[in-house]
Amino acid sequence: MKDLKKDFRFFDKGEIYLDSAATAQTPEAVINAMADFDRTERAPIYKGVYPSSEQATARYEQIRQQIADWFSVSPNGVIFTSGATEAINLVMHSWAMVNLKAGDEILISPIEHHANLVPWQVVAQKTGAILKFIDFDLNTRLLGLKESDFTSKTKLVCVTAESNVLGQVWQPGDLQKLIELAHSVGARVLIDAAQAAAHCRHNLTQLGADFFVVSAHKMMGPVGLGILCIKEDVYPEMEPYQYGGSMVSSVQLTNSQWQRPPQMFEAGSAFSTQVIGLGALLTYFKSIDRSALIQHEQNLIRSIIKIIDSIEGSEILGNRQYAENGGHLVSFIIDGVHPHDVASLLGMQGIAVRAGNHCAQPLHQLLGMNASLRVSVHCYTTQADVNAFGVALHEVVEQLREYSR
Numbered sequence: 001m002k003d004l005k006k007d008f009r010f011f012d013k014g015e016i017y018l019d020s021a022a023t024a025q026t027p028e029a030v031i032n033a034m035a036d037f038d039r040t041e042r043a044p045i046y047k048g049v050y051p052s053s054e055q056a057t058a059r060y061e062q063i064r065q066q067i068a069d070w071f072s073v074s075p076n077g078v079i080f081t082s083g084a085t086e087a088i089n090l091v092m093h094s095w096a097m098v099n100l101k102a103g104d105e106i107l108i109s110p111i112e113h114h115a116n117l118v119p120w121q122v123v124a125q126k127t128g129a130i131l132k133f134i135d136f137d138l139n140t141r142l143l144g145l146k147e148s149d150f151t152s153k154t155k156l157v158c159v160t161a162e163s164n165v166l167g168q169v170w171q172p173g174d175l176q177k178l179i180e181l182a183h184s185v186g187a188r189v190l191i192d193a194a195q196a197a198a199h200c201r202h203n204l205t206q207l208g209a210d211f212f213v214v215s216a217h218k219m220m221g222p223v224g225l226g227i228l229c230i231k232e233d234v235y236p237e238m239e240p241y242q243y244g245g246s247m248v249s250s251v252q253l254t255n256s257q258w259q260r261p262p263q264m265f266e267a268g269s270a271f272s273t274q275v276i277g278l279g280a281l282l283t284y285f286k287s288i289d290r291s292a293l294i295q296h297e298q299n300l301i302r303s304i305i306k307i308i309d310s311i312e313g314s315e316i317l318g319n320r321q322y323a324e325n326g327g328h329l330v331s332f333i334i335d336g337v338h339p340h341d342v343a344s345l346l347g348m349q350g351i352a353v354r355a356g357n358h359c360a361q362p363l364h365q366l367l368g369m370n371a372s373l374r375v376s377v378h379c380y381t382t383q384a385d386v387n388a389f390g391v392a393l394h395e396v397v398e399q400l401r402e403y404s405r
C-alpha cells in the first residue's frame with residue numbers, strides 16, 4: 001500500500017493520529033474541492049434559475065446519485081443530514097414516533113453508540129413501546145441472534161454494523177439473518193453503519209435494511225454531513241422531520257403540502273459545501289486499492305494487538321480474532337493505570353489515542369469498567385506510527401506504575 005500521508009496536510013506537523021474512529025483526517029483533494037466551491041461556485045441549491053445556482057444544484061444531485069449507486073438505493077432515498085446522529089434522529093421523529101405505540105417492541109443491542117440508543121429510549125418513554133436487547137456474549141464479545149427475539153410485537157430493530165468500541169460484533173452472515181428475521185415479522189430495520197462504512201469493507205447495500213446511516217467525517221469526508229438511506233417502500237409510513245423552506249411543494253397561510261423524498265426530509269438550505277466535499281471524497285476513494293487497504297489496516301491492527309499483549313495486565317475488549325482479521329480499531333485497558341492518564345501522557349508525546357467510554361457507557365458498564373483506551377487506524381496510518389505508539393505506550397505505562405508505587 002503506498003504511503004498516503006502526503007495527501008493529508010494534517011500530518012505536516014508530525015502528529016501520530018490514532019483516533020480515526022472518532023473523526024478521520026481529510027485529504028487535500030476534499031478540502032480543496034470545498035474551498036474552490038465556496039470561492040468560485042457557491043450558489044443556492046434548488047433556488048436560482050441563473051447558471052451558478054443551476055450548476056451547483058446539478059453537482060449536488062449528481063453526488064446524491066453517486067451515493068445512491070454506491071449504496072444501491074434510489075437517489076430519492078438518499079437524505080443528507082448533519083451526521084449519523086441526526087440521521088438516526090430523523091428516523092426517530094419521522095418513522096418511530098409516527099408508527100410505534102404502547103406495547104410495540106424495539107429490538108436493539110446493549111453495545112450501541114449513544115446515538116443509536118438514546119433516541120430509542122426516548123421513543124419508548126414517549127410512546128410506551130418496549131426496548132428489548134439482543135444477547136451480548138461476554139466470552140466471545142459478539143452479539144447473538146435468537147429467533148425468539150423476533151415476534152409479532154417487534155416493530156423496529158436498530159443495531160450497529162460494527163461497534164465503535166469492539167469492532168466486529170457479528171458473526172459472518174448474522175446481520176443479513178437479522179434483517180431477514182426482522183422482515184419476516186414485519187419489523188423495520190435501521191443499521192448504524194457509521195463505523196462500518198468508513199472503511200468500505202462491508203457490502204451494506206445487499207443487506208436490504210430499511211434505513212442505514214453513514215457519517216461522512218469518519219470516511220475522511222467533511223464534518224457536518226451524514227447520509228441516511230431509506231428504502232423506497234418505507235416513505236408512505238414517514239412524516240417530514242423538519243418543517244420550513246425547501247421541503248414544501250406549496251404553502252398557504254394556514255396549510256402546506258410537502259415535496260416527495262428526498263426534499264421532504266431536507267428542510268432549509270442544503271449542505272452544499274459538505275456534499276461537494278463528499279463528491280471529491282468518492283473520487284479519492286477510487287484512487288485507493290481496496291484490497292491493499294484492507295491488508296494494510298489488518299497488518300497495522302495485528303501489530304497494535306501485539307504491542308498491547310506485550311504490556312503486563314492488559315486486556316483487549318473486543319473479539320481478538322475478528323479484530324486481527326479485518327479490524328480498524330482496538331480498545332483495551334491496562335491493569336492499575338487509568339485510560340485518561342495514558343491518553344494524556346501519549347498526547348504530550350504527540351500521539352493521539354482515545355480514552356473514555358467512547359459514547360458507549362452501557363457497554364462499558366456491561367464489561368465492568370468506566371473507561372477504556374481505543375486505538376484506531378485509517379488508510380494514512382503507517383507502521384512507523386504504530387511502532388512509535390508501541391515505544392511510547394511502554395514508557396508511559398512504566399512511568400504511571402512507577403508513580404503509584
Ligand SMILES: Cc1ncc(COP(=O)(O)O)c(C=O)c1O
Binds near residue numbers: 116163
Ligand atoms: C457507531 C457510531 N454511530 C454513530 C456515531 C455518530 O456519528 P456522527 O458523529 O456522524 O453523528 C458514531 C460516532 O462516533 C459512531 O461511532
